[in-house]
Amino acid sequence: MRLSKSWIITTKDLSVFKKNKYILYSLIAMPFLMGLLVPSILIFSLQAEAGTLTPPQLIEGATVLVNLFTVYFVIIAAVLPTIIASYSFVGEKLEKSLEPLLATPTTDGELLFGKSLAAFIPCVGATYIGALIFVIVIDAWSTINLGVFLIPNLYWAIVMGIVTPLACILSVETNVIISSRVNDIRAAQQLGAFVILPLLLVLIFATTIQTFPLVTLALVLSGGLAVADLVMFYLSKATFQREEILTKWK
Amino acid sequence: MIETENLTRKFGDLTAVDNLTLHVEKGEVFGFLGPNGAGKTTTIRMLCCLINKSSGKARIGDFTVDTETDCLKIRQMVGLLPENVGLYDSLSAYRNLDFYGKLYEVPEQKRRENIERLLQLLGIWERRNDAVGTFSKGTKQKIAIARALIHDPELLFLDEPTANLDPEAAKTVRDFILELKKEKRTIFLNTHNLNEAERLCDRIGILKSKLIAVDSPRNLERSLYNRKTIVHLESVSELIVTAAKNLSVVKNVRVSENKLILDMDDPERDNPDLVRAIVEAGGKIRYVTELKSTLEDVYLKLIREARQ
Numbered sequence: 001m002r003l004s005k006s007w008i009i010t011t012k013d014l015s016v017f018k019k020n021k022y023i024l025y026s027l028i029a030m031p032f033l034m035g036l037l038v039p040s041i042l043i044f045s046l047q048a049e050a051g052t053l054t055p056p057q058l059i060e061g062a063t064v065l066v067n068l069f070t071v072y073f074v075i076i077a078a079v080l081p082t083i084i085a086s087y088s089f090v091g092e093k094l095e096k097s098l099e100p101l102l103a104t105p106t107t108d109g110e111l112l113f114g115k116s117l118a119a120f121i122p123c124v125g126a127t128y129i130g131a132l133i134f135v136i137v138i139d140a141w142s143t144i145n146l147g148v149f150l151i152p153n154l155y156w157a158i159v160m161g162i163v164t165p166l167a168c169i170l171s172v173e174t175n176v177i178i179s180s181r182v183n184d185i186r187a188a189q190q191l192g193a194f195v196i197l198p199l200l201l202v203l204i205f206a207t208t209i210q211t212f213p214l215v216t217l218a219l220v221l222s223g224g225l226a227v228a229d230l231v232m233f234y235l236s237k238a239t240f241q242r243e244e245i246l247t248k249w250k
Numbered sequence: 251m252i253e254t255e256n257l258t259r260k261f262g263d264l265t266a267v268d269n270l271t272l273h274v275e276k277g278e279v280f281g282f283l284g285p286n287g288a289g290k291t292t293t294i295r296m297l298c299c300l301i302n303k304s305s306g307k308a309r310i311g312d313f314t315v316d317t318e319t320d321c322l323k324i325r326q327m328v329g330l331l332p333e334n335v336g337l338y339d340s341l342s343a344y345r346n347l348d349f350y351g352k353l354y355e356v357p358e359q360k361r362r363e364n365i366e367r368l369l370q371l372l373g374i375w376e377r378r379n380d381a382v383g384t385f386s387k388g389t390k391q392k393i394a395i396a397r398a399l400i401h402d403p404e405l406l407f408l409d410e411p412t413a414n415l416d417p418e419a420a421k422t423v424r425d426f427i428l429e430l431k432k433e434k435r436t437i438f439l440n441t442h443n444l445n446e447a448e449r450l451c452d453r454i455g456i457l458k459s460k461l462i463a464v465d466s467p468r469n470l471e472r473s474l475y476n477r478k479t480i481v482h483l484e485s486v487s488e489l490i491v492t493a494a495k496n497l498s499v500v501k502n503v504r505v506s507e508n509k510l511i512l513d514m515d516d517p518e519r520d521n522p523d524l525v526r527a528i529v530e531a532g533g534k535i536r537y538v539t540e541l542k543s544t545l546e547d548v549y550l551k552l553i554r555e556a557r558q
Contacts (some may be wrong), residue, residue: 008352019340096334104353105326243301
């Protein structure tokens with residue numbers, strides 16, 4: 001597989017996404033909303049408890065809540081691709097540009113990797129921007145009110161550095177597969193969201209029951225997601241049929 | 251350049267292309283005529299390695315359409331203009347061509363030169379930075395042709411290049427194809443437009459799942475019935491008819507008002523003798539013409555026969 005070929009497809013897709021207002025606004029709105037809304041709720045609930053708890057108890061409570069809310073950024077990274085990746089092949093189909101694209105000397109793997117990368121970069125980028133806003137708001141509050149930085153911590157670093165991109169990759173790959181098999185954007189998005197749901201439930205369940213230490217849990221999740229990502233990439237290659245796309249799409 | 255042997259493609263019970271055996275020479279413009287659903291697009295897609303064949307053989311240059319390695323090489327050496335232009339509307343004309351130039355691995359300097367040359371040739375250079383979505387259908391078609399040529403392919407597949415274009419845009423595209431013909435490029439042209447096929451193609455294949463006929467437009471036109479010479483006279487007399495019939499080169503004579511309609515094998519060679527005989531028999535000739543069948547006559551006859 002020639003990565004340079006994939007990168008050509010990625011940069012083209014990114015240029016197309018940049019001109020699509022729906023994608024652009026989604027990428028801007030979601031992280032900003034989460035980066036500001038989530039810490040606001042968190043700070044509001046901590047302020048409500050501030051009078052009844054001692055400072056060490058407040059720091060402990062705040063840390064638990066911050067770690068819990070960190071999972072929302074994994075959710076964002078998994079949800080954003082349902083908006084963008086659903087455009088990857090359906091978008092080509094709508095522009096009727098798939099036939100000339102498939103006629104170029106590009107392999108299925110290069111095409112799929114390029115398309116996946118084009119969805120991954122803005123999704124994970126937007127998630128990180130949201131996470132950065134989250135960190136700034138939370139740490140600004142915690143240094144003023146508690147005299148400590150709550151994040152980053154080891155768990156947060158693993159979740160943001162490993163779990164988030166891996167969850168994003170899984171979602172991207174799933175949505176790219178769906179996009180190559182359905183005929184319209186809405187169907188791709190709905191189906192994509194539906195497929196991502198089990199992943200989100202696992203994440204929320206795993207982080208809330210707290211059977212394992214959080215760091216161990218994050219590492220286990222990372223391993224599971226890495227395997228799932230690899231399986232999904234080979235599955236997407238195996239199920240990608242140029243012929244079916246060209247002859248069955250109406 | 252293109253060779254197929256019993257190339258067949260089935261979709262379930264439907265045989266879209268049935269035992270197609272074809273040979274297209276390098277530098278030839280080959281036209282594929284046929285009604286909707288005749289298998290023209292399916293043939294192009296098989297030859298461009300976009301879909302698989304069901305059976306038979308197909309070869310483009312030195313490569314077969316069987317293996318992924320050969321298919322990549324075939325895709326590198328051919329240019330395709332599909333039925334739908336398939337450009338990215340939100341990107342500029344330049345960016346569209348640049349993207350494909352990169353995918354076809356055209357070096358940057360050459361890519362820039364090719365884009366400029368093609369857009370200049372097609373009269374779109376001034377609007378190179380405009381989004382393709384703002385262009386007319388005809389202009390989009392021109393950009394799509396430029397895209398097919400961005401890597402200087404040895405072989406060009408054009409699928410209905412003038413379909414849905416207004417007459418002026420269609421003419422521009424046809425003129426451009428004529429320019430490409432002068433450059434001795436091999437062109438495989440799918441079209442419904444008989445006039446276009448006649449003007450552009452060295453040879454024409456008529457397809458209705460099976461290949462019904464292949465020949466030059468001129469030979470196809472002559473294949474419908476024997477060549478006929480029509481002699482328009484001031485008046486026809488028995489003496490004139492007898493004089494014509496007495497010539498060994500004339501196979502049959504029919505009289506229609508003041509015209510003689512004569513079946514002849516080689517009118518170019520034998521018309522002078524015919525004219526002399528008629529004049530010597532007292533005939534006053536107004537003018538002499540050839541009765542020709544058109545490509546449309548031939549096409550319709552062959553397609554009707556294929557349906558039966």
